[in-house]
Amino acid sequence: MTSIGQWVPGLHAVSTYRREWLMKDLVAGLVLTTLLVPQGMAYAELAGLPPITGLYTSILCLIGYALFGPSRILVLGPDSSLGPMIAAVLVPIIGSGGDPAKAIALASMLALMVGVTMVVLGIAKLGFIADLLSKPTQIGYMNGLAVTILVSQLPKLCGFSVDAEGLIGEAVGFVRGLADGEAVGAAVAVGVFTLAVILVLQRLLPKIPAVLVGVVVAIAATWVLDLGERGVKLVGALPQGFPPLTLPHASWSELGLLLVGAFGITLVSLTDTISTASAFAARTGQEVRGNQEMIGIGAANIAASFFQGFPVSTSGSRTAVAEQSGARSQLTGVVGAGLILLMLVLVPGLLKDLPQPALGAVVIAASLSLADIPGTVRLWRHRRTEFAVAMIAFLGVALLGVLPGIVVAVVLSVLNVFRRLWWPYQAVLGRVPGVGGYHDVTSYPHAERLPGMVLFRFDAPLIFANARVFREQIRELAATEPAPRWIVIAAEPITDVDTTASDVLEDLDEELNARGVSLVFAELKDPVRRKIDRYHLTRTIEPEHFYPTLEDAVTAYQALTGAQWTAPDAERQPRG
Known part of the structure; x- marks a missing residue:
């Protein structure tokens, strides 16, 4: 043409x-x-x-x-x-x-x-x-x-x-x-x-x-x-x-x-x-x-x-x-x-x-x-x-x-779009025997955990609208007993980190470090990682605490602590 x-x-x-x-x-x-x-x-x-x-x-x-x-x-x-x-x-x-x-x-x-x-x-x-x-x-x-x-x-x-x-x-x-x-x-x-x-x-x-x-x-x-x-x-x-x-x-x-x-x-x-x-x-x-x-x-x-x-x-x-x-x-x-x-x-x-x-x-x-009654009923259901x-x-x-x-x-x-960004879905992950990968413990209550480590997924870009929600959830996870040593963020769904969120991350990491808890990232996309470097967040978040995959983060933690996968204690499950 x-x-x-x-x-x-x-x-x-x-x-x-x-x-x-x-x-x-x-x-x-x-x-x-x-x-x-x-x-x-x-x-x-x-x-x-x-x-x-x-x-x-x-x-x-x-x-x-x-x-x-x-x-x-x-x-x-x-x-x-x-x-x-x-x-x-x-x-x-x-x-x-x-x-x-x-x-x-x-x-x-x-x-x-x-x-x-x-x-x-x-x-x-x-x-x-x-x-x-x-x-x-x-x-x-x-x-x-x-x-x-x-x-x-x-x-x-x-x-x-x-x-x-x-x-x-x-x-x-x-x-x-x-x-x-x-x-x-x-x-x-x-x-x-x-x-x-x-x-x-x-x-x-x-x-x-x-x-x-x-x-x-x-x-x-x-x-x-x-x-x-x-x-x-x-x-x-x-x-x-x-x-x-x-x-x-x-x-x-x-x-x-x-x-x-x-x-x-x-x-x-x-x-x-x-x-x-x-x-x-x-x-x-x-x-x-x-x-x-x-x-x-x-x-x-x-x-x-x-x-x-x-x-x-x-x-x-x-x-x-x-x-x-x-x-x-x-x-x-x-x-x-x-x-x-x-x-x-x-x-x-x-x-x-x-x-x-x-x-x-x-x-x-x-x-x-013009009226769509079946569509309305479908939304209700x-x-x-x-x-x-x-x-x-x-x-x-x-x-x-x-x-x-x-x-x-x-x-x-x-x-409605803003609401989904503001309160995105969040999940604590565990290992399910016989099923590859790591999965939401809400769907799999009997998923195994590594003592001292929490795998956490946040299903949205990390921006000004939800940075506070992210911070409060991490604080809640850090406050569980026994306290975790690592909180690993399954960051594949995080497609962006803006300046407001970067400030929140910096303050949050310093707060966690003071309590003996390390904030770790896995599967962070390269463009987002470059923003992290540009914000100089690696001044507080250690550069070695960025892993290409969740499996790499898990392996590093096990090598550091010798922890093994265990069945969950129902009374001490952290909230997702």
Whole structure:
């Protein structure tokens, strides 16, 4: 691949395209369009924007990714997980039900900021930022998002609207609306029926485009039952013609909130893209080019931003549809973009009789797919601490809102990593007859020990956050009776020693020496040993007390003392 082909994979794809792929890509593009149109419109409304912007966004992001995205079949577009985030940015600026033109302008600027951020991260090779959301926090965040989306769409499903913000406010408003008789019977019927059709088909006949069938059924019901005259709100005719070229703009006072929202959207979009790309690459034998993926999704957002679009992400469901339909290249997405454009130019009134409750049903079906109940149950069964992290992330989104929720999720992920560094696993080791090596005496209570020597393993880098924990554990081991002569640190897991830890080690070694106890290291990695030398710790820790292996340390101790392995005295076991 040439250098220009690495930066613009679409050019390389054109030069290597196979003729036998053409028909499969055309068919897959046609099938994909049937999903892109209703979902694009529904997710635009979820973001608080006119439905037409969802179609404009779909067209431009598909073309942008086809040029700069590295994956053959990954499909981008408006996403249910980003919709509430976009709305959370727009509503505080323009208010609920504000000027649509203002909302479009701000959403376009948001897309531009997300796109530029993505491209910069890709060029700088900073894809590790996606790791700021751990799996438990992702599960909790997505569960919270699913509940938030579901509750926000219930009024639309029932044919009325609620002027409230936040999960609790919208839930209370929905209940009050029902109690006040605001629900429209015909809207409830068409909305619930559309939702039932989508969910049943997705479960029983997954290869059938359930969203398309649900939308067609809803439009047919509108024609037959004249739902527009029965109080059901319809989408109406869409503006005709090409997406208008519009430069994104916002005032200086608005850029701050937009920047905060852009960071959250970038993080969620990046995490979703990398995970989805990895899953489909594993199935198709491709390699994930994470940095180029960021450039590709950034280009897609930038392209959409100049045509009244809003931020986009990778769609796992639409990518799966493209794959199942035989897609072989990004021509599938280009075909989808072309067909949407033809619809806008030739038949903009095609979906004018689509009921708004049906769009609500499409969004609710998508929200249900965001929730990961089996994953939550698995966390409960296997690791309660990570289940607690997931639940806090869930409550952060549900009670504080989408943007504060993403902040809570990121902070939780970072704190969870910090917690593991702060209180790492520690173990006293012994020899188990018939089993090679040295093992945790907690798992092997009858492991043999060498009198006067403690083998201790500390499973983390030794840094400022855990140096005190390390010191206290060594002191506790040194205080056992009879007192040990050597405390040997199985240092293979210690990948770093910072300056704070080095000061702690120096003071600790002097304290132990005064009590007749030697601090000994085995299996210390060479880079860490060089840091020990650079810190001049060998002024107190004797240079000969560094051994390449645990076996060497044990042999040296036995040669010095003549000690032999013995079974443990259960009443005098040091704590690990």
